[in-house]
Amino acid sequence: MLSTLEVIPTIPAHDLQRARRFYADKLGLVPTREAPDGLMYECKNSGFLLYETQYAGTARNTAMSWATDNLDREMRDLRAKGVIFEEYDLPGLKTINGVATMGKDKGAWFKDSEGNILALTQMSR
Secondary structure, three states: OHHHOOOOOEEEEOOHHHHHHHHHHOOOOOOOEEEOOEEEEEEOOEEEEEEEOOOOOOOOOEEEEEEOOOHHHHHHHHHHOOOOEOOOEEOOEEEEOOEEEEOOEEEEEEEOOOOOEEEEEEOOO
16 A cells, blocks of 8 residues: 555756756755656655646645754754745744744754745654
């Protein structure tokens, strides 16, 4: 059944070459495979597809999140490359210096070059 299959998030891009530069320059990611439908990236034991579509950046929700055991370090490294973290003040979610604390878990959100909302998550173990 589906629980035994790998999940591959698909992230939209208005301009695939602009997005490719963002993911390389800001996030340090290089495609592992180029296909007619887009660019495949691998991250640890998972991956995602970046594909071109006019609907990129229209979702107002988190499209993809990376799990980390050191949110501060990842944010520092990304900020050094020019990534800007979002600030939220919503019912049940408030960020301070880009970080939301949810019990023992923490999260931080940023947008890619295409307007997609991406996140870092540090979950308690």
